[in-house]
Amino acid sequence: MQVIEHPVEKLHSALRSTRKELIEMYEKYSKEEKSFLEGCLIPGDSLFGPITIHSDSDWIPSHPEAPQDFLSFYSNPYRSTPNNDHKTIYIQTIGSFGEGAGITEQYVEWLREYCQAFYYGLVVKLLPPVTVASTNCTFRVNSNSYNLQLHAGELLSFLKKKKPKDAFCIVGITMIDLYPRESWNFVFGQASLTEGVGVFSFARYDDDFYKRSYAGRLKKAVRLEPGNYALFQGYYTPPITSKLLLRSCKTLTHEIGHIFGVQHCQWLQCVMQGSNHLEESDRRPMDVCPICLRKLQSAIGFKIADRYKALLCWIETEGGASVPHSGKPTQSFQDFRQWLCKCLNILQDEMF
Structure with missing residues (x-):
């Protein structure tokens, strides 16, 4: 060490x-x-x-x-600073977050309140949840884990179009794994400082994600057809535990920090x-x-x-x-x- x-x-x-x-x-x-x-x-x-x-x-x-x-x-000319006209952080959920709307509402509200405390002085609001199909993004099955994955870059483009006028930034959160390009295995999240958008997945924060018995794994033989978003209906979401909530809060605030222009700390x-x-x-x-x-x-x-x-x-x-x-x-x-x-x-x- x-x-x-x-x-x-x-x-x-x-x-x-x-x-x-x-x-x-x-x-x-x-x-x-x-x-x-x-x-x-x-x-x-x-x-x-x-x-x-x-x-x-x-x-x-x-x-x-x-x-x-x-x-x-x-001194960074590209860093973003909130002002009176742009001081709201918007959170957009993508896909399911639990078994039933009540669980999703509960979990996301905790994230919203934590984020508002962390970035004390700013307002954090939730946007109505959207389905994966409404994003029209590309998806794939990961060749190692056999989990469904969404294309992070295309989700950023979707969020950019949805960004409210008074937003400091808009961040998408999902329980589905992400990938940034074909050559990458996965990515926890991706953000654009200049556009004020970010998207982050909490899928890998489930303790069971890396187990062969993980309920979100698909069979290798599954054939994907473009636009077949029916695969995401009822797709597995992990139970909301204290550890998952902690990891989610940590990731959400870390990635929003990048939108402020804060780089990785050393x-x-x-x-x-x-x-x-x-x-x-x-x-x-x-x-x-x-x-x-x-x-x-x-x-x-x-x-x-x-x-x-x-x-x-x-x-x-x-x-x-x-x-x-x-x-x-x-x-x-x-x-x-x-x-x-x-x-x-x-x-x-x-x-x-």
């Missing part, structure tokens, strides 16, 4: 920048926020540890790229780290590191403590706005809950 540790001075430079106007922007943080951000850069801090590489198949060894500091983020443990496989994705924490937090805060304008409180409230509140009497499966979020409490305790201690 390789541990990536940056000198504190380099982390401070990545956070604060070396440009005068960006340093002046940083000085607008409250004393408590600056103390929190800078204190979390100290090596060995339990809140934000160093990134670990477990194998050559992990993201960083297989996708070498320069780390993105705050200056690189802020500074500290962060939800914006890249991942090539499920095991690496599970190693990522739920939230952003201090450097990526500043990137989001500069784009949205939230108070750090308010954002942490909103995320904590999401974990501790049963049900959701439209389904208040249902039990939200947050067992897998308890480590994140304790982490948020530590962050808030540090911020509050700095105030007194």
Whole structure:
């Protein structure tokens, strides 16, 4: 296992920048926020540890790229920033999400509320669900897993046409596996920064997906005909578990982060780290590191403590706005809950 540790001075430079106007922007943080951000850069801090590489198949060894500091983020002419006319994140479900509309409504509402807490200060809305047939996208059977897959690029084109005028972005979510091109085995998701669209699949977050007994596998002999979307009617969807909800929340917020212009993080443990496989994705924490937090805060304008409180409230509140009497499966979020409490305790201690 390789541990990536940056000198504190380099982390401070990545956070604060070396440009005068960006340093002046940083000085607008409250004393408590600056103390929190800078204190979390100290090596060995339990809140934000160093990134670990477990194998050559992990993201960083297989996708070498320069780390993105705050200056690189802020100077990117293609990054997207919400404004008063475009401050809504729209979520579009594609295909079935569970056995019955009630389950789908419940699960997607939890995702919506989590996303709204994560991107505190923006509005997140659900669009009416659509069938796979309505997207008119290409599909195939994966030659390795024998699962149905949808073409991610064509779904992006479909979503671009549906993007509301007041949208900061529109993201499609599906329980059906995705592929970006014929030569690729699969892709967890795909997004376009310049177009403000993204599409993500949660199919591989089911613990049974890689088992030969997975209920979504088709027989090798299945013959596909273009436009035969009947295959997707009643197509298998995994049970909604706490682990699936956690993985879905993590993926959704990670991919929307790219639409803001935040690249894969290489500074500290962060939800914006890249991942090539499920095991690496599970190693990522739920939230952003201090450097990526500043990137989001500069784009949205939230108070750090308010954002942490909103995320904590999401974990501790049963049900959701439209389904208040249902039990939200947050067992897998308890480590994140304790982490948020530590962050808030540090911020509050700095105030007194």
